[in-house]
Amino acid sequence: MDIKAPDLGVDSAEVSEIMVAVGDVIAKDDNIILLESDKASVEVPSSAAGKVTKISVAIGDQVSEGMVLIELESETNSQDESQSVQTPAADTQEKSLDTEQEEPQKEEQSDKVAVESNTDQPVEQEATATTHALPDLGVDEAQVSEIMVSVGDMVTADQSILLIESDKASVEVPAPQAGKVEKILIQVGDMVANGQDFIVIIGQSSDNANATSEAKAPVAQSQDSKPAVSEQKTDSSQEAAKQATTEPKQVASTTAKSSTGNKLTEAQVNEKMVDVYAGPAVRKLARQLGVDISQVTGSALNARILKEDLFAHVKQSLTTKQAAPATGAGVSRASLPSLPDMSNVEIWGETETQDLTRLQKVSIPQLNYNTYLPQVTQFDLSDITETEQLRSELKGSMKAEGVGLTILAFIVKATAYALTQHPRFNSHLSDDNTQVILRKSVNMGIAVATDDGLIVPVIKNAHEKGIKQIAIEIGELAIKARDKKLSTKDLQGASFTISSQGILGGTAFTPLVNWPQVGILGASEATMQPKWNAAKQTFEPRLMLPLSLSYDHRVINGADAAVFTRYVATLLADPRRILL
Numbered sequence: 001m002d003i004k005a006p007d008l009g010v011d012s013a014e015v016s017e018i019m020v021a022v023g024d025v026i027a028k029d030d031n032i033i034l035l036e037s038d039k040a041s042v043e044v045p046s047s048a049a050g051k052v053t054k055i056s057v058a059i060g061d062q063v064s065e066g067m068v069l070i071e072l073e074s075e076t077n078s079q080d081e082s083q084s085v086q087t088p089a090a091d092t093q094e095k096s097l098d099t100e101q102e103e104p105q106k107e108e109q110s111d112k113v114a115v116e117s118n119t120d121q122p123v124e125q126e127a128t129a130t131t132h133a134l135p136d137l138g139v140d141e142a143q144v145s146e147i148m149v150s151v152g153d154m155v156t157a158d159q160s161i162l163l164i165e166s167d168k169a170s171v172e173v174p175a176p177q178a179g180k181v182e183k184i185l186i187q188v189g190d191m192v193a194n195g196q197d198f199i200v201i202i203g204q205s206s207d208n209a210n211a212t213s214e215a216k217a218p219v220a221q222s223q224d225s226k227p228a229v230s231e232q233k234t235d236s237s238q239e240a241a242k243q244a245t246t247e248p249k250q251v252a253s254t255t256a257k258s259s260t261g262n263k264l265t266e267a268q269v270n271e272k273m274v275d276v277y278a279g280p281a282v283r284k285l286a287r288q289l290g291v292d293i294s295q296v297t298g299s300a301l302n303a304r305i306l307k308e309d310l311f312a313h314v315k316q317s318l319t320t321k322q323a324a325p326a327t328g329a330g331v332s333r334a335s336l337p338s339l340p341d342m343s344n345v346e347i348w349g350e351t352e353t354q355d356l357t358r359l360q361k362v363s364i365p366q367l368n369y370n371t372y373l374p375q376v377t378q379f380d381l382s383d384i385t386e387t388e389q390l391r392s393e394l395k396g397s398m399k400a401e402g403v404g405l406t407i408l409a410f411i412v413k414a415t416a417y418a419l420t421q422h423p424r425f426n427s428h429l430s431d432d433n434t435q436v437i438l439r440k441s442v443n444m445g446i447a448v449a450t451d452d453g454l455i456v457p458v459i460k461n462a463h464e465k466g467i468k469q470i471a472i473e474i475g476e477l478a479i480k481a482r483d484k485k486l487s488t489k490d491l492q493g494a495s496f497t498i499s500s501q502g503i504l505g506g507t508a509f510t511p512l513v514n515w516p517q518v519g520i521l522g523a524s525e526a527t528m529q530p531k532w533n534a535a536k537q538t539f540e541p542r543l544m545l546p547l548s549l550s551y552d553h554r555v556i557n558g559a560d561a562a563v564f565t566r567y568v569a570t571l572l573a574d575p576r577r578i579l580l
Contacts (some may be wrong), residue, residue: 001072003046005030005063009171012064013037015057016279016300020070024052033057033069036304041279043172050074053082117119129202131185133195141193142166144186145284153181155201162199163284164192179203286310287367314365342466343346357452369515374553377510378561382545384410384526384567390575398468407545408446408500409471411523413572416462417578418443419496422564425519426495429555436555445494446474447482455481456514459493467575501525508546518555521568522548545572 017034020026031043031265050072146163149155149528155175162173162467183200186192272579278286282305286293298305342348387410398405419426419442444462450453457477462470480486499511499554500523511522524546530539549565571577 001048001050001074002068003048003070003072005044006047006068007063007065007136008035008037008042008063010037012162013042013063014304015059015061015063016041016304016306018055018057018059019043019124020052020055022052022055022150026050026052027071028344035063036279041282046068046070046072048072048074068344069524087433101120107193108323112359128178129182129200131197131200134173134198136194137164137166137171137192141191144188144192145189146191146287147179147184149175149184151181151184155179155181162186165284173198175199175201177203178469182366197560222335229551276305277303282307282310287410288434289314290368294573311361315361363453367512370512373513373515375513375550376553376558376561378549378551378558378565379508380547380562380565380569381529382547382572383531383542384572385543387572387575388526388543398471403471404475405468405469406474407526408502408523409467409474410572410575411498411500411521412444412446412459412462412464412470412474413467413578414497414575415498415521418564418568418571420463422560422567424556424560425551425564427518427555428516429518429552433554439495441495443493443495445497445517446477447497448478449498450482450484455486455491456494456497457481457486457490460493498523508548511548511550513550513552515552518552520550522550524548545569 005121013035014037015033016036018032019034020030020032026032026045026046026049027303028049029045032046033044035042035044052070053073054071055069056071057063057067061443063069076540120290142164144162145165145167147161148163149161155161155178157176157178158174160172161175161181164171164173167194179201180197184198184201184541185200186196186198192198210575276283277298278293284294285307285545291310291313293305293310296305297303299309342351388407391405391407391410395405423438424436426439428439429435430437441461442463444459445456446459448457457480459465459470459473459477465473472562477486480490494514494517496517497511497514497520499520501509503525506524507527508524509522511520513520526543526545528541531542531544532538533540547565549561551561
């Protein structure tokens with residue numbers, strides 16, 4: 001049974017990874033190959049189940065629709081069934097190819113008629129607004145992760161204007177025509193489907209005709225022309241790689257900001273990206289890491305940049321000494337000097353090198369964001385004597401139901417309620433530093449320590465849940481985190497974070513704000529301490545819980561932080577206040 005390449009949305013794409021080997025037994029929809037072009041990075045699933053008997057492509061090959069990728073030996077009689085199903089599909093494909101070959105001839109004839117009829121008469125070009133629908137995304141639906149243009153921007157045909165992602169692919173959607181963006185019909189985070197209207201562009205009527213003509217250009221090419229196209233692309237990729245290593249880089253990062261805090265314009269981004277050979281998923285990761293992708297050296301075929309190349313570039317940047325700015329400004333984390341030579345045992349003693357875990361490596365760029373945050377920490381104490389007594393009374397019956405009731409569940413509930421009363425702590429600062437984006441729901445991130453490092457799963461809509469439900473979800477997320485079974489959705493969308501050191505010890509600590517959030521609450525180990533009772537004129541032993549609130553001082557001032565921390569401490573001392 002031949003497994004063929006589906007409609008890729010482009011004429012051809014390059015094989016960047018083969019995910020199966022001869023002898024593997026795979027199921028239907030298992031990913032078998034990763035294809036990348038200058039517009040998309042797509043994982044191709046198998047259309048049938050069986051045993052891999054042959055792999056017909058190699059890394060670096062150019063693949064087009066209908067090309068055989070692998071051969072399968074199907075189980076039982078599935079091979080006969082698949083052949084009977086594939087026969088009409090093949091006939092349909094041949095008819096489709098014949099139709100596509102006839103269309104260009106019809107279009108050429110119509111173009112000739114149009115040219116001849118308009119030879120003696122001038123054409124009046126009028127600006128027209130056209131609503132455009134999304135092309136075939138290769139999946140049922142995908143999420144909008146980035147919109148690269150704004151209303152009023154001038155775009156050219158085939159310019160990347162939208163980035164959408166699913167669990168199978170990361171695709172940059174090109175502009176269907178040249179003109180001015182009049183309206184954007186979708187937003188970041190929306191789930192979109194094939195054929196959905198997404199943008200309105202104003203362009204000249206003649207431009208619209210040209211764009212339509214180009215969009216209908218035949219996808220199928222003769223076998224004689226394909227090698228020439230592939231060879232031309234290879235030569236251009238090698239030339240681009242050569243220029244990228246010899247020409248000076250003048251633009252910093254795709255997400256770098258100017259002195260006024262604004263993002264770089266689309267024109268600047270396109271200028272910087274022109275000589276870079278990387279897929280959309282790699283480009284997005286570069287934007288998230290704040291890496292100038294034009295300064296990264298690709299290790300794949302034709303100097304294509306992989307995710308591993310980005311990580312290696314970040315590591316090198318952290319260990320390479322860079323000159324300080326001439327203005328005398330502070331040095332960022334990415335420009336720390338190199339370590340001294342520790343080969344002299346008499347001076348440094350014996351050393352041992354240990355690799356960081358994958359989780360630790362990918363968290364370093366996120367931690368570097370704290371260099372740019374003016375962070376302050378507010379400390380307080382909460383008398384949780386009565387709350388702990390209530391927890392002790394309930395934990396027995398909870399345990400019988402399989403629920404571990406810890407003080408953390410009370411902390412999450414009290415903090416979530418406090419965030420609804422003080423919404424500025426549940427917000428984000430806009431990129432241009434002129435607005436605060438308030439979150440309507442409280443998605444609470446919970447820091448969990450694992451063998452590989454710290455990970456932060458998220459409890460969605462914590463403000464709407466009771467303490468018992470919160471305790472259940474804390475237990476489930478902690479198990480999934482330690483078993484490495486957390487999904488992407490489990491780790492996304494947090495609006496605030498809590499980091500609890502539980503019974504690990506310590507009196508207080510300074511948690512780091514997890515950008516783009518503006519606050520994080522730390523809880524240390526509760527201890528018995530003497531507290532003055534003014535009514536009885538005596539000291540009493542009370543169970544005191546240390547709280548540490550770190551916050552972004554650009555959004556929150558010190559007085560508000562003190563009021564918020566005291567409010568959380570009061571709610572923890574008597575959770576019945578939440579009912580009021």
